Amino acid sequence: MWEKIAIHTKEDEELKDVLNAVHFGWESDHAQSLKPYYHFRGDITEIDGVLVKGPKVIIPKTLQGDMLKKIHEGHLGIEKCQARARQVMYWPNINNDIENHIGRCGTCQKHRYKQAKEPMEQHEVPEKTWRKIGADLFTLFGKNFLVVVDYTSNYPEVAKLEDLSSTNTISHMKSIMARHGLPSVVVSDNGPQFSSREFRQFVMQYGFKHVTSSPEYPQSNGKAEKAVQIVKRLLKKAKENDEDPHLALLNYRTSPLSGSDRSPGEISMNRKLRTKLSSAEKNMSPCTIQDDDDDREKYVCVDHPSGGATASTNQSKPVTPKAAQSSHSTDQQSRPVSTMSDVRTTRSGRIINLPSRYVHD
Numbered sequence: 001m002w003e004k005i006a007i008h009t010k011e012d013e014e015l016k017d018v019l020n021a022v023h024f025g026w027e028s029d030h031a032q033s034l035k036p037y038y039h040f041r042g043d044i045t046e047i048d049g050v051l052v053k054g055p056k057v058i059i060p061k062t063l064q065g066d067m068l069k070k071i072h073e074g075h076l077g078i079e080k081c082q083a084r085a086r087q088v089m090y091w092p093n094i095n096n097d098i099e100n101h102i103g104r105c106g107t108c109q110k111h112r113y114k115q116a117k118e119p120m121e122q123h124e125v126p127e128k129t130w131r132k133i134g135a136d137l138f139t140l141f142g143k144n145f146l147v148v149v150d151y152t153s154n155y156p157e158v159a160k161l162e163d164l165s166s167t168n169t170i171s172h173m174k175s176i177m178a179r180h181g182l183p184s185v186v187v188s189d190n191g192p193q194f195s196s197r198e199f200r201q202f203v204m205q206y207g208f209k210h211v212t213s214s215p216e217y218p219q220s221n222g223k224a225e226k227a228v229q230i231v232k233r234l235l236k237k238a239k240e241n242d243e244d245p246h247l248a249l250l251n252y253r254t255s256p257l258s259g260s261d262r263s264p265g266e267i268s269m270n271r272k273l274r275t276k277l278s279s280a281e282k283n284m285s286p287c288t289i290q291d292d293d294d295d296r297e298k299y300v301c302v303d304h305p306s307g308g309a310t311a312s313t314n315q316s317k318p319v320t321p322k323a324a325q326s327s328h329s330t331d332q333q334s335r336p337v338s339t340m341s342d343v344r345t346t347r348s349g350r351i352i353n354l355p356s357r358y359v360h361d
């Protein structure tokens, strides 16, 4: 993808001039084509033929349509789509273009006034993720589902239930807990799945506190109920458009929460999850998974662009010998990516200084 963006950048009338200005200076009587970029010219740099503005890739005109389609996947609504895009890409008027693009989508229009907001907070939210979770059931298209949501990150887990028994609900909750760790508190309503003797045994066995709706906590399950609305809407929109519901969920999980620049996935897992927008992103630190047109992925640490496997940060993804070797053996193709450093080396060996926010989360 990076190479594709570079090729289109080179052919873009406007970006050709920007590239030129980045290399040879921004004249004060700048050309018309430079106008949209002039006021943040200090933030613009070039990496392997691609123009970047801070952490964002500047998308050439010819690729903007493709990007709009990717941004719109999952039909998350204008605000969320703009927030997703804002993290990774830029072009002049991108916000308007997203608004117009989504304005033409029947599904987004249909659900427009019902776009789910993030769950309202009635509970104390623990600092640590997956310590307090909410659970609720819902039915859609004749099938039953369990939603479990983390109070801290808003990350929703969804499981299709085979039946409505307490046993089946517990079994899926156990599976979710095996992934995210045991919670201290589980909040649910008083539905039969959660009020059974079996569920009480489960509470004892797994050692968490079970809080249910009660006069004391009249709206206690608001978090899970809100998550149900969000997930239901995602699944409905995916079905209406014959789209992959898993990708719709991924898009929600990787979209920044309103009022935040972090997504449920990022808060929950302490790393950015790779999405179809990630091909235009190089800030999935500490080590970036590079997306090449041949679909091979390479892990490259800039500190060791030729394949040194030393992980230098506390959250480093280990660079496997195989991945390290692959980046070594294809050195010509590899694009060294900075991790925690402000310095990047281009393929041609040129070293560029970048603003620190480019490389830090």
Ligand SMILES: [Zn+2]
Binding pocket: 072, 075, 076, 102, 105, 106, 107, 108, 109
């Ligand atoms: Zn839509």
